[in-house]
Amino acid sequence: MPVQSYEIAHPEYLYIQKGGETLYGCDQDWYQIEFRERAGCGPVAATNLLLYLKQKNGLEKPPYRNDSVDEALTAMNDVFLFVRPKRRGLHTVRRFVKGMGLLARNYGLSFRYQYLNVPPHEEKRPDLRTVTQFIADGLRNDVPVAFLNLHQGDVPELAGWHWVTIVGLQTREDGAQDTGDSGGDVVGAGDAGDAGVERPSDDTGDGAGDVGTGGAGTEGGAGTEGGAGRSPLAATIRFFDQAKALEMDLGVWLRTTQKGGGFAYFCKPTVRRE
Secondary structure, eight states: OOEEEEEOSOGGGGEEEETTEEEESOOGGGOSSHHHHHHTHHHHHHHHHHHHHHHHHTOOOSOOOOSSHHHHHHHHHHHHTTSOOBTTBSOOHHHHHHHHHHHHHHTTEEEEEEEEEEOSSGGGSOOHHHHHHHHHHHHHTTOOEEEEESOOTTOTTOOSSEEEEEEEEEEEETTOOOOSSOOSEEEOTTOOSSOSOOOOOOTTSEEEEEESSSOSOOSOOOOOOSOOOOOSEEEEEEEEETTEEEEEEHHHHHHHOSSOEEEEEEEEEEEOOO
């Protein structure tokens, strides 16, 4: 199919009402401590993922709600204690995964995770098809995908050194026309099992495993080869950032970012048995 669209089944799980206005996910500007407001984009993305997982799976814990900004802020503050930025912020995907593991263990849970790193050196980056397949796998599992962008490249919709929450993806082969109503396949959630494979990983490769059960990935491994040059594939992601719904060209980011970043998602939550 020349055009395909992927999306989470219930984006409304992340909506927050404020005075009759619909907000799209959490906003780090709601933090009331200066460091958290400045460096809290990673915990905010983690909060969005957890709010979705909780409602999708009917989890009792963590005890988060987002019926109002105040309730969402309570969740954000709790997540910050585990998915914790340092002076440079939360600047690796692996640290994000580790923090989610600490939170999961605290609440007696475990999550299946997948992550994909985008190294700063262009020749070591995964290509656009690899990146879109990773995001599509997450969305087919009906979970949002956290996106770390260390440098926004030529994408004005993004802020640099920043985490956002991907909720949708459209891919288009070169020559296909995007008319707004693509006429292609909309791939719903729940069509995939575990995405990808388990293998060792470091900050230049990818990883898979479980968090909340004693660890978050292993050391070692090699980067993903292939480069990020021009591709006959075009890709647009829809994402939530600072309570707004936005779109951007993923291929432009992958070609022009100077520092890379990465992606992560969590699925299949289970309650740990003591």
